[in-house]
Amino acid sequence: AQSVTQLGSHVSVSEGALVLLRCNYSSSVPPYLFWYVQYPNQGLQLLLKYTSAATLVKGINGFEAEFKKSETSFHLTKPSAHMSDAAEYFCAVSPASGGYQKVTFGTGTKLQVIP
């Protein structure tokens, strides 16, 4: 079984401040981990992914995330928030082995950027 926990359904930051969105996972096998972003009235698009290569992953729009096995975490960060970062962010996990293809998403974190 696998699960994803995103701490904080809403996060507010000032423009130019650090963005930190938290994701913890549980998985019985090594995971693939993803962060997706959803802008209002749109589908989801990939920000970045971890697929067992480098533990520090860089994505689009200046976002990055670090896979920490010991903490079962995959937190998303961006050094300086921009107004255009306001959106909902989803962490997702799928097993990297075992022939088990189910993908599990977290409940999402809405990011508000304050001018």
Add this chain to the structure above:
Amino acid sequence: EAQVTQNPRYLITVTGKKLTVTCSQNMNHEYMSWYRQDPGLGLRQIYYSMNVEVTDKGDVPEGYKVSRKEKRNFPLILESPSPNQTSLYFCASSTAGGGPPDTQYFGPGTRLTVL
């Protein structure tokens, strides 16, 4: 242009009236999936398909059916819709090649209301 299309985008129907939401992708992806998105619950996987004629249940399959007769199409069928199936539905596709699903590409969503 690489894309996942869904139709219809909006649908209002009544309890018990069978409906089908179509999904098509033009990227020759093996893996396709249906999700529903509800406030506070994130995305929950309904069904997924690893290839033609290979489908499996996700976390919330009750009340839904799918088929994968062609690689590009993955329709979602509600045989007897009920009000608790009112939701925003997303179709997604990705490469898998027999392994775990990689980056998923999402359709624009179908907003379904069941009265």
